Amino acid sequence: MPDMFSWRIAAHHPAVATVRRNSKIWFIRTEFTARASFDEAKLHGRNWRNDRVRALATTTSDSTDVVQDSTGRKAEIYTLIDTIHQHEDELAELLDDLLPSNYLDYIVDTRSWGMDDVFSGTIGHRNYESLENKVRGARQQFGEYLPEDHLNEAELELYNRLYGEAIMRPAESEAVIDEREPDILLRDDGEGGFEEIDVPPENGLEEEEEEISVAYETEGILDEDEDSSAFDRAKQVAERLGGVLLESGAEIAEEEESESGPRLHPLTEAGKYSTNPRTVFLPRDSVTGPISVILSNYSNRHIAEAAYKIFGGRRLPHSTTTLPPSAQIAQVPIPLSASQHQMSDMEANAYLAALYPGIYASTLSVLVEVRKRLGGKWLRDLMAQESGPRVLDAGGSGAGILAWRDVLRAEYETMVPDHPKDAPIPTGKSTVLSGSDALQSRASVLLDNTTFLPRLPDYVHVRDSSTLDDDRAPPKRKQFDVIIAPHTLLEIDEDYMRKQHVKNLWTMLNPNGGVLILLEKGRQKGFEAIAGAREMLLEKHISSSGSTEYESLTESGDQGSIQKEAGMIIAPCTNHGKCPMYHIHGHAKGRSDYCHFEQRYIRPPFLQRIIGAKDRNHEDVEFSYVAVQRGVDLRQTESVVQGKAATDAAFEGYEDSISTSEDGETGPPSTSTVNPLSLPRTVLPPMKRRGHVIFDFCTPEGKIERWTVPRSFSRQAYHDARKARWGDLWALGAKTRVPRNLKLGSAASAESKKERLQRRAASKMAGMDGEEQEAAFNMMEASEERKVAPALADALENQARSLERRKKGHNIPSWKRHADKKRIRQAVRKVSSNTAGEDFI
Structure with a gap:
């Protein structure tokens, strides 16, 4: 084990750990009440160790304004931290058979101390990847509002570059009633026993908490009318502060998410279809x-x-x-x-x-x-x-x-x-x-x-010019x-x-x-x-x-070009x-x-x-x-290419035509510049699914196609696809493309209502058997001389509607089809009987 830290397990209590630092042995023991569970003790011990490590790093950073030799000693410190974690794993293997697993986690759990995060504020991060992971983790944990002093200066700078200016949220101090007994610090008295060390209390803490001032005093701004709604009060505050009240979650989240950040590809930025800001505020x-x-x-x-x-x-x-x-x-x-x-x-x-x-x-x-x-x-x-x-x-x-x-x-x-x-x-x-x-x-x-x-x-x-009738110059x-x-x-x-x-x-x-x-x-x-x-x-x-x-009529009145x-x-x-x-x-x-x-x-x-x-x-x-x-x-004039060649080139993507470095700086463009007028445009809102984004493009070839950009296609393309919006031009290609089926309708019919009913009746009769068709034809011939019976007309109309619905994919129950046919048969028989009676008379 290294000299910086070593461990010794006390035999008389499993929750006693011995830490040796600078040839001095200190014993730390926490006494718990009978009601406290061991899980609470485990959490309390971890919090104490984290606070001690952070205090050590804070003291180091306060005492030294600028860390010297940050490149040489930094590698040694992080190597030492890795060694500590390695020895911790070895110690866990040795104690696996001696102690239960929950006791073991409490004794050897240095990874929960967060030593990487603590020392990174003083000596810097291991590499750029660890710095980026820390910033992205903070974004995922806290969302849009970042707690104060959570990120150091370098981390905050990267945060602003990735997500825009950070919105700081003041730390909220919650009054938590701790029913556990205070911790007691013991040390070896040299005679096989322990003696308690008196720790001076932090004087003035309560007085400082009482002197904390409120950021905004809203008592004078809000009306004291208890019947007013929450929206009216919020609107009143916004007007007093000179702001505009937006719908919750409507535009604030969009504006906070910076789409013009350095991580967007330059061609993606050039193809954006939006005002800045996206929401128009009428002047x-x-x-x-x-x-x-x-x-x-x-x-x-x-x-x-x-x-x-x-x-x-x-x-x-x-x-x-x-x-x-x-x-x-x-x-x-x-x-x-x-x-x-x-x-x-x-x-x-x-x-x-x-x-x-x-x-x-x-x-x-x-x-x-x-x-x-x-x-x-x-x-x-x-x-x-x-x-x-x-x-x-x-x-x-x-x-x-x-x-x-x-x-x-x-x-x-x-x-x-x-x-x-x-x-x-x-x-x-x-x-x-x-x-x-x-x-x-x-x-x-x-x-x-x-x-x-x-x-x-x-x-x-x-x-446009002089004529034989009027030789004057054309009007301006x-x-x-x-x-x-x-x-x-x-x-x-x-x-x-x-x-x-x-x-x-x-x-x-x-x-x-x-x-x-x-x-x-x-x-x-x-x-x-x-x-x-x-x-x-x-x-x-x-x-x-x-x-x-x-081809059209020329000025002379002749057909020409x-x-x-x-x-x-x-x-x-x-x-x-x-x-x-x-x-x-x-x-x-x-x-x-x-x-x-x-x-x-x-x-x-x-x-x-x-x-x-x-x-x-x-x-x-x-x-x-x-x-x-x-x-x-x-x-x-600028050699803008459109057509099938432009569509195929856009599908392959222009991601490599302009290089971007990790810090967002744009490299020199390639010899062939890409004009946005050669790119496909999203004509419908992109469908952002888990792991892939689906676009509906109107391509330079003049076709509507559906392109899919999965996560596996390209890291840059997938990142920009998640930021894409309706109307943007797309330059980073896709993995798959298929034609999109469109519902463009049909030409509006110019037929009259009578013609439409006759067409429906003809289509309906095509599905009848021989006897029903013969009776229907007789009925139609008779209707030319006298009006058709209303019952038969209604029956035919109902069956025509059912047939139309069936063609559109609707399910017509069998009892409904049989009922329609039965009504038609009854109406046809009634009309036939009436016709036979009139002929007999």
Whole structure:
């Protein structure tokens, strides 16, 4: 045994251990009451030893500010600790036959002392792996809130890098009543006996505990009304402290888990689809504050009643709010449009209160994604123009401009770090479509230096050049660098008028890089409207490999080929083929799968009052969108590869293209750079199972596939897959891939009710025997001259419904089938008898 510690078992009591240190023998004995079990004694002894070892390490660290020779002596100390544990195992083998197992655990259990953890604070950990294990163990044990002084400086630094800034929880001192007798310290008196050593008490401990102050005094903050609910009191405290009260567990856990930490692969970070932070907080200075001032001039009750009447009820289902499909809400366009010319003051107030927050949040989410895919250079080039960026809000009545300016401000503050937060920035020229005077006057309060248009100019039916009838130059057209058109397609019923509207917006884009953003509600009809506009742009405007022209009428009126122009889809698609979720033109009946995304935002107080929500203050707005760029094709300028080759390369993964070190620093990229526009995108929330993650991707090949990333595939890929979210681009490959079965519905039938009933009756008669079919045919012939008996019609309808349910997989009981056939036979006999009687008469 080493000189540092040695053990000797006293013969007179199994719970007496002898420890020799520096040639002095000390005996430690703990006397227990008759009621105390041996398990309590075992736990008490372990706690005493742990405290002594930690006290020794604390004394060592306090006496020496900086440990010298930490590399040489550290290895010797940890080797000595391993030797102690080794000799402990040897001692356990020797005493295995002499003492019971529970006594043995109490005597030799140095591993419970945690000497590695104690000395690591002074001399450092054994290696980086032990340091990481300590930090991850603390995360698993305590979760998001870390006790104070639990981790040392090096451990806390690694904790912040892995999980974000640590939230310290003050140590809670619990008053525990210990009924056991105090410990007694004995030593050898040299005559074969023991003598007790007096230990001076720790004076002043109780006085110090009484002087501990409370971190926050909430007696003056909370109302003393006992009838107020806990939520009201918590909300009051949050308002006093200048914070926002979120739903329990809704967003705090997500925000605390850092997804931009150094452990994420750089390509995973580049493919993230989210704002920062993920939850959008509407700015008070530019959005919620001015709207609250405008609405304060009107009764809250009147505004709420107007909103219920316009948007379909208390939950506002016909606004930007997207209720779950189980609510079975009719998919209708938003009743209020920015282009309508007649709008009352109360309708304008309902527009601001119910539509502005959702349009702002969804538009901001799309703009952030467009900025990520085009890079910061795109925005900086727009701001560098002589007149600044030219932006048109063609459907949000100013909400899109507010979101655009926030993105522009964030980019400008990155360019100019010393720019004051409240100082203005160069916003360029902003134009807003607002047809009514009531809505225009309210939007002008929120927007300065903005031009308002009562209607959009029609450039589809305007000549592009001089003609024989008019040799004058064509009129000058307005052109915009960015056009934001939220919720403008569903309100147009005819498909050809929708295409005409999209074409008009396309002609107003700057031909040298203008960006068009179309956005609709995240439901089946909203997706179908966006997919139809995307298909039209690809067919007649955006040139792709193998499709550079299309057949149409030329300006001379003859059939000919028209050349397409350069352009590209920026988001969300990473392919330029036919949408795999849009196989039928127009509305598909029974569609379950469609491309859409979501964005969470905090409801402003005025929207909370209208909805009547008292606990949940956030909302997840779902939307479908497409962003295209005119005149610039990154597939040619930056060699962006799409198609089957890009899909296969993404399945293999680009994990090794950029090296990452253990401390999170990014190494030099490989010779072939990876553009995120060549990666698949998650079109549904990832399914994170135990040991593997399942993705549903829309690949650059234009297919919907299901990829699986198990733990065994790659440590980095599995780690990033656990952090992946809906809408992200994925670059680290997968282990398996299979086509995903989609429920895209079928074309909506145009047959009338009579035709549908006849078709069902024909399908029903196909399953009858010969006699029943003959009688049914006679009945149908007779029904041409006179009305069929109601009993027979009801029987046929019931059997037709049963057959339809059986085709869909429902189990129809045998007694129900026999009962339907019996009713039909009885009705046919009755009709036949009546017919025979009339013929006889």
